[in-house]
Amino acid sequence: MSIPAARDIFRKFLAQKGLRVTKQRLAIFDAAFAQKEHFTAEQLLDHARQLRRSVSRATVYRTLPVMTESALLREVDIGSGEKFYRLNLGANTQMAQVVCLDCNAIFEISAPFMEWYGSTVSSKLNLTPVSQRLQVSARCNTLKQTGSCPRLG
């Protein structure tokens, strides 16, 4: 998806929710759109400030939920204290994460069965599933064998 097209989704979502299209929100959106991998609120702030000096941390934290609700971003909480976010343009499958405890890399794995699992298990409890997450924590074999991780150098 192109930048203008994605930005349009964001504008429309804001309008739909009765939210204003501000320069700060657009700068934060553009910064998020430029990220290729997972990023934190702080990293997003850094990048957004390069696009618009005055963007504040508070506005980043207030805009992240908006972008998550609009499905432009996906929140990835690996239980590490800080939350990660990731572009979610056009994604339609549930994703699992494999987190390397040695180099902190997060690998995204398509896991369509999660949706089925969520429904099955929820219905037995008379609940309606909202979301599901599946995460695997693991250690690097290469690091253990050779003493260095390909991603750590």
Next chain:
Amino acid sequence: MSIPAARDIFRKFLAQKGLRVTKQRLAIFDAAFAQKEHFTAEQLLDHARQLRRSVSRATVYRTLPVMTESALLREVDIGSGEKFYRLNLGANTQMAQVVCLDCNAIFEISAPFMEWYGSTVSSKLNLTPVSQRLQVSARCNTLKQTGSCPRLG
């Protein structure tokens, strides 16, 4: 498992690790053993203080990892800010959680396939799995239909 038997496991684990068997650690252990459901560090502190007035928050936080490593407890992080813990005496299957967003109940579901999934996915990345978690967030049907949740009243 009986209380003395479980306490023995704890004593042995402490000895094995070269850690001292203190009155505080035993009080915290007994408090944890009395919990039937998931509990937080704060709840554990409350209960432990009923058994021994002087138990401090710091010691609870320092003891929780010890009990987790000894497999007497299992840590359950549902991404809600605070961590939950649960007795894990003799459990040998991977558990998934279903979390009700309406009443915050946590249901534990046996999910043995998680182990297989973790291995399969990790090996493709040349990683060795350490742990996995699977969680479903859901909403209460009864609450939606009748306006009241059986667990909220």
Next chain:
DNA sequence: CTGCCTGCAAACTCTTTGCACGAAT
């Protein structure tokens, strides 16, 4: 013009840590 949005800084929550005293081995 109205009132939502913003930046700033302070507040908040949960958890961790430095220190001097106290207790287990």
Next chain:
DNA sequence: ATTCGTGCAAAGAGTTTGCAGGCAG
């Protein structure tokens, strides 16, 4: 007698919030 463990209080990290002024609609 050692040394580890403890309580206390302060620090820490990430995130949220109250407020006065600014800008979108």
